[in-house]
Ligand SMILES: Nc1ncnc2c1ncn2[C@@H]1O[C@H](COP(=O)(O)OP(=O)(O)OP(=O)(O)O)[C@@H](O)[C@H]1O
């Protein structure tokens with residue numbers, strides 16, 4: 329579904345992604361694991377088009393700070409030079425790191441905004457699906473999103489992406505900062521979303537809680553892939569084990 | 576006396592709100608300080624006047640066409656002069672101010688400086704309310720103000736586009752990741768602000784004559800009440816306008832008209848000394864320090 333070929337991203341003179349190639353098949357749950365500043369967020373933002381937007385924004389100001397090289401092949405089309413909105417239309421939706429929601433809008437309004445680009449009028453159905461997936465959100469639907477706890481905001485972020493009816497959903501550290509109980513809840517939801525046929529690419533620093541539902545994983549360091557394989561293969565690699573699974 | 580203060584204070588406050596709402600809304604939605612606001616305001620007055628006197632359109636039609644035309648112009652200003660410097664705040668201010676000055680000085684150059692330029696009242700006549708005489712046009716201003724408040728609230732809370740504009744204002748990158756386009760949102764916010772400047776001009780200008788210098792006053796006023804209320808806060812703007820509107824009438828009635836302008840400055844300075852972020856502003860500096 330998505331083939332990332334030789335993706336390289338520079339910020340000024342720091343290299344964030346270094347000749348990275350990976351592949352996500354239809355219906356898969358693929359994990360990208362790496363420690364702080366490994367390049368996970370850069371990868372996610374580049375696939376969603378946010379890095380390109382940032383680059384254009386800075387170009388207008390006269391800077392030539394960000395360089396993006398490589399190919400993003402989504403369903404046979406190279407989307408590396410396309411706008412974020414085009415990618416959303418194609419079915420790629422990102423849940424950003426640290427769940428930045430629209431704080432002054434209600435939960436319900438946030439979810440409606442998730443379906444901003446949808447042409448049909450069945451938003452209600454999708455929103456009901458989200459409420460079924462996260463019953464907590466239904467109770468909070470009229471509350472301002474800024475008042476929600478971190479875990480609730482993460483659920484909302486995932487919910488918003490779901491209302492967009494994505495084919496590929498990108499989740500940047502969905503478990504970051506959540507309590508073990510909340511983590512379980514999110515992992516359960518991710519499994520449910522995958523069952524609905526949505527392809528998932530997610531990133532985490534610490535792989536263990538999410539591992540049971542990941543089909544394949546990549547470990548990246550300094551923007552380069554160092555190991556890849558199925559869940560078990562990664563677990564069996566002694567270096568990886570120590571660094572990313574805390575074993 | 577007290578009735579006069581109550582009624583004219585209300586008229587004054589709503590007039591202030593209408594004058595500033597376009598500027599404030601654009602700023603709140605996209606962070607653009609549109610310094611061509613005063614220019615657009617005066618352009619709207621002359622544009623309606625020209626449509627009536629050169630083409631012979633009835634006032635109502637000229638009014639509607641003016642609002643649409645100035646709204647489109649607002650969007651074009653974004654595309655032509657703001658977009659290339661977007662994000663560099665000072666350049667945005669200089670660019671929009673240049674457009675405003677260009678508009679105003681163009682009319683001065685074309686000789687729009689005599690006392691012949693005025694717009695007709697929508698409704699002539701006046702009535703007495705609680706012993707206070709007030710003309711219908713001023714009541715009309717209050718009515719339009721209320722109507723706009725309802726329309727704007729509905730637009731920003733219950734329409735897809737209005738919600739998207741608010742979303743973009745709150746978190747640009749999250750909005751982008753859901754497919755909302757930032758240049759499109761900014762264009763729309765400029766168009767909306769410009770159209771509101773036109774609405775204000777069309778219903779306030781009939782109370783006097785159209786003059787070029789008024790354009791600069793309108794810009795200053797919009798700037799002042801926006802800062803007073805707290806940037807980006809519509810509630811703040813409304814509260815600020817009510818304070819200034821009533822303060823003006825109270826000083827005018829009890830102290831004498833020569834004090835009316837002083838009170839503006841005094842109120843603004845006072846608020847900024849006590850609460851630098853404005854009446855309803857969020858103290859951003861503090862948040863960032865924590
Ligand atoms: N906007 C930016 N400007 C300059 N450098 C950046 C920018 N964003 C990221 N970087 C740099 O790129 C590298 C990769 O950062 P990235 O945010 O992708 O890492 P990450 O894996 O998401 O880390 P974390 O786990 O802390 O979220 C880092 O060295 C970082 O300093």
Ligand SMILES: [Mg+2]
Pocket residue numbers: 368369370425500501
């Ligand atoms: Mg990150």
